[in-house]
Amino acid sequence: MKVISLAPDGEGHFGFGEDRARHQGAAAQRLEDGAPVGLRRLRDQEVDWQAVRVDELEARGKDHYLRVTLPKELTRYIVHKGSIAIDGISLTIAEVTDAAFAVWIIPHTLSVTNLIEKRVGDAVNLEFDLLGKHVEKLLLTRTP
Numbered sequence: 001m002k003v004i005s006l007a008p009d010g011e012g013h014f015g016f017g018e019d020r021a022r023h024q025g026a027a028a029q030r031l032e033d034g035a036p037v038g039l040r041r042l043r044d045q046e047v048d049w050q051a052v053r054v055d056e057l058e059a060r061g062k063d064h065y066l067r068v069t070l071p072k073e074l075t076r077y078i079v080h081k082g083s084i085a086i087d088g089i090s091l092t093i094a095e096v097t098d099a100a101f102a103v104w105i106i107p108h109t110l111s112v113t114n115l116i117e118k119r120v121g122d123a124v125n126l127e128f129d130l131l132g133k134h135v136e137k138l139l140l141t142r143t144p
Helices: 072-077 107-112 130-141
Strands: 004-008 014-018 049-060 063-069 083-086 089-096 100-105 123-128
Touching: 072 123, 072 130, 083 100, 123 130
Parallel strands: none
Antiparallel strands: 004 014, 049 063, 049 123, 063 100, 083 089, 083 123, 089 100
16 A cells, blocks of 8 residues: 655655555555545654554534543553544544543544544554653653
């Protein structure tokens, strides 16, 4: 599968290019030709976990509620009102449990992203907040 990434060109502009190293996971492999995809945010993040499954996705009033269960070892990166990217779409964490998190998706976000195509059981990629990962690294590598 070919993945196209948006990247700075060093002169204040952005361009598109083929990126063979990213998104080789199960979620990307199931994409069909012509399927909508989310553009990656212009940040220094990569996919942290591939092929987590959507547990719940339903309309609630005007918005949509999306819940994802993830492996226990990843819950340390999930913080209420913190940031998470689901398939490259940056969202705010609205609820946290021992093994899951939920986000609310407003109508505009749903209509202009690939989240409109998601169904319960679908695989998604997750990117955790960069600041949290940096703090963890600092704490793990500090010397007494």
